[in-house]
């Protein structure tokens with residue numbers, strides 16, 4: 098197709114705005130336009146029965162766009178060829194949000210695949226694929242990822258995930274890393290220092306978007322995201338931070354990191370009403386099959402127990418009475434109350450609680466790790482009480498953060514009480530692994546662990562039906578291999594109304 102014909106087709110298919118834009122300033126803006134304004138890709142997220150949020154960020158081939166606000170047109174179609182366009186409109190991509198665009202689409206039909214694309218600066222974006230959630234569902238395929246260190250591994254696991262065609266991708270945090278680890282071999286480098294301001298965090302997110310496997314995973318499925326610590330700074334807790342910087346100073350850094358996070362992910366702008374303290378916790382659902390409360394375990398938590406005042410940090414702890422102090426919180430009072438109310442009103446078959454750190458007690462040779470729920474034992478008891486509400490038919494906790502696969506039975510009382518929930522800890526997509534001595538023989542020390550592997554990277558694939566969850570713990574053979582093949586490490590079965598995991602097969 099000639100350029101002229103292609104442009105004519107584009108103009109015809111994208112309506113008045115594009116026709117006017119190409120006629121009035123087509124050649125000029127094309128000449129002045131940057132190469133590859135859509136180099137960061139496209140994404141969709143937080144699907145509902147009638148819509149989703151669409152995302153893109155304009156750039157100059159991945160570099161910040163040096164331009165005033167630019168018009169961006171969007172189109173949503175029922176078919177990949179855009180013959181049946183059901184929504185179109187335009188937004189301004191403004192420099193105050195790094196030329197990011199978020200569009201909340203409403204009023205579509207439930208349980209349907211949609212395709213979308215953007216037009217700006219004389220270019221057309223890649224075509225994204227997304228979906229509305231069904232009103233009733235007999236199955237759902239959900240992929241879970243966590244902890245992706247750009248320098249320490251290729252993101253080949255996402256290629257395997259894309260091939261699995263998940264309905265939904267859930268990212269549990271450490272989407273970016275703010276820090277480098279000199280002690281581990283690198284497969285590529287950030288090329289920018291540790292960010293502390295908006296420009297720095299934008300550059301850090303931008304280099305992540307240079308990864309083609311990550312972009313492709315965003316392009317082909319809707320995502321549900323939450324953050325952990327490395328989106329801002331390792332182990333931060335509310336405004337407590339590693340260097341015990343003045344909270345006012347750290348609050349500025351955190352707000353910059355939060356803003357950059359928003360600018361680069363398909364998060365609904367209606368959540369983003371307070372840039373210095375956005376509310377990220379919310380509930381998603383996949384029909385009557387899956388209910389997914391999504392938590393923010395970083396923004397409101399008490400500082401890790403027995404640390405110096407104002408100083409965050411994850412330590413193995415044993416003789417630290419504060420670990421169990423009743424007034425210490427992981428979620429903050431408002432989120433905790435919201436979660437309990439949400440769980441009281443549960444009606445889905447499976448409650449998949451998407452959150453960050455490990456809920457199960459994990460005893461290591463040096464004690465428990467203070468950054469996990471072990472460091473917030475009273476808050477964990479309250480969480481377990483909420484998960485045990487009769488309205489919750491099947492409680493499954495999705496965790497990340499520790500770069501290991503661990504499958505746990507979760508109990509509300511002592512070891513003789515029946516499990517009330519199952520925990521699936523997803524390993525890192527690509528990052529470093531704890532030295533073996535950190536955990537020792539972790540299964541011998543912790544009777545409720547059904548499966549553990551602390552050496553591999555990958556992601557979790559969950560096939561949900563009304564009868565069971567079939568869970569595939571996927572691994573990549575070598576995260577230093579850009580073409581890294583993936584395989585199954587273990588299969589886990591969780592049956593309806595039978596809390597606790599069964600290890601179906603493991604190699």
Ligand SMILES: [Fe+2]
Pocket residue numbers: 244245271327498499500528
């Ligand atoms: Fe991590």
